[in-house]
Amino acid sequence: MGKTLFDKIWDSHIVMSKPGHPDAVYINTHFIHEVTSPQAFDGLRKRSIPVFRPAKTRATADHNVPTMHQHLPIKEALSRLQVEMLTKNTAEFGVELYGLGHPYQGIVHVIGPELGITLPGMTIVCGDSHTSTHGAFGAVAFGIGTSEVEQVLATQCILQYKPKRMKIEVNGTLKNGVLSKDIILYIISKISASGATGYFVEYAGEAIRNLSMEARMTICNMSIEMGARGGMIAPDEVTFDYIKGREFAPKGADWDKALEYWKTLYSDADATFDQVLTFDAADIEPQITYGTNPGMGMGISQHIPSLDQLDEKEVPSFKKSLDYMDLQPGAALLGKKIDYVFIGSCTNSRIEDLRLVADFVKGKQKAADVVVWIVPGSKQVEAQAIEEGLDKVLTAAGFQLREPGCSACLGMNEDKVPAGMYCISTSNRNFEGRQGPNARTFLASPLTAAAAAITGRVTDVRELV
Structure with a gap:
């Protein structure tokens, strides 16, 4: 029997699996920010253990930063403390930080893709529910809690039960004035804010394939808003063209090798999903x-x-x-x-x-x-x-x-x-x-x-x- 895209990636990242227990899943990339990381670093400090693979973690300041006069000290005390702690913790534990003033600073789910850190076939986590954004590249990406942030920092693995698989197809052509945000708001309005609870969603269909990478990111970003564990879209030429040449993307022979693997990342024709939903793009108006x-x-x-x-x-x-x-x-x-x-x-x-x-x-x-x-x-x-x-x-x-x-x-x-x-x-x-x-x-x-x-x-x- 064929495999879904999700199964291909998840199964290839399992370090240990036992019936009745969560899988131990290896994590390729771990993003952190100032809000959900301080307690995790403090946990490592109390146990006197290092970050297991610091090169696999990238940090940025985004949630609590001001968006005016960023060159000045942060006025709000708690926000200032959290950003200062991120700077201290990343320096102490050897984690790369894109803090205020850095040319790569930004919202964690924006900088990962634009820097070529987010790649197809990866497992990606962050202490932020909208980590599902990275699934637009054909990655298994999901948000985690603070205790799990500590778990990944300490082991580069996470314990997770494998979710069910859902496919959502959007076929046909979008009307004028309708964007990807309208697609995902429409889907959520039809299935409710809990309609995909327990599932990892793969988006497919003509309307999805015709979207740009940035539009696909909008779709996957809001998967969590219908209760899903995450969302993803199979990579294609649009994906590969977006990634090529970005700062941390593979280069030369490494690119050729990566591309060969990425082209295998799709749901097989005989793959079975636990649930399939289909929508017509022509029914969607601005939402x-x-x-x-x-x-x-x-x-x-x-x-x-x-x-x-x-x-x-x-x-x-x-x-x-x-x-x-x-x-x-x-x-x-x-x-x-x-x-x-x-x-x-x-x-x-x-x-x-x-x-x-x-x-x-x-x-x-x-x-x-x-x-x-x-x-x-x-x-x-x-x-x-x-x-x-x-x-x-x-x-x-x-x-x-x-x-x-x-x-x-x-x-x-x-x-x-x-x-x-x-x-x-x-x-x-x-x-x-x-x-x-x-x-x-x-x-x-x-x-x-x-x-x-x-x-x-x-x-x-x-x-x-």
Whole structure:
């Protein structure tokens, strides 16, 4: 019987396997940042053990860093302490750090791919749930907890039960104004925020294969938002072209050898998945969320469900969510006034996202009463945007191009949305307080966010492109 892509990679990385026990899986690359690593390093220190293979770990500062005036000391005390501890710990244990001021600094799931560290066939972990992003390269990548971070630092292995396998096919051609973010929000809205719990997802189909690598990363990034352990896409020529020539990618004979292996990384025709779901790209319109989990989403032209459309057991949490958002069942979101627009995060902060937004807003001006933050995912993205003149276009439109970091994706740094305000965000989560205490978040694509920035309201971008 044939194997799925996931099985091929997982099985080849098993160090030890016993019935009834988790597999001991070797990890090729371990990414760390300032939030989930301090306790892990402290655990090593208390046990007087080193990092087993420090060259397999890369560190960066991203979650708690300010996105303005990064050359100055960090104002917020806890954030400053965490970044300082990352610097201290990586120096003590011999781990490579891309800290503030380093040309490779950025969001961990942005810098891995752009530097050629993330490669097909790898196992990749990080103390961050959106590690699934790296699965776009045909890698088995997933988030881990702090105790597991320590486990990987100490052994370069992790104990994990093998998840079930799901395939999600998206066939056909996307309509104008529909992006990869709309694809994944659509899927999550159809299967719910827990619909893939216990599974590792492989995305396939014509609509997926026609995406760029950066668009594929957006898809895999949000796998966790439907409960999946991770998501992945089989590598192809698009993948290989993206990787070739990057800083840490294989070169010369090593490239040829790697490419030969990468071309074997696909699900066999007779491979069996535990579940297969199929969607038609033609059914997808620009998406927006209305509630407080990513599964509470809909097409931009649709209405929030009414109570009689719900299962009785869903009603209490649905009402609680709409109360928080100050929205009514059955209402439309089109025309809803917006206060903030955030374009960034590990979901949508890459150069293609910034190019798309700049191209859309060129010659336009943001609504006077809307605050717009554009936060590149890395120093390299920032430098590329400036080299291409995107910064000038965005500034002319009234958008604020900030410095790299996780920013307003989560309320852990200075970039918070004020209480009661509405923000259209290209990030991945819309939980209560996610962007700041009592902030209200609508998740959408970079194009839908840019359209709202210009009009000051929830807008169907198809009317403007």
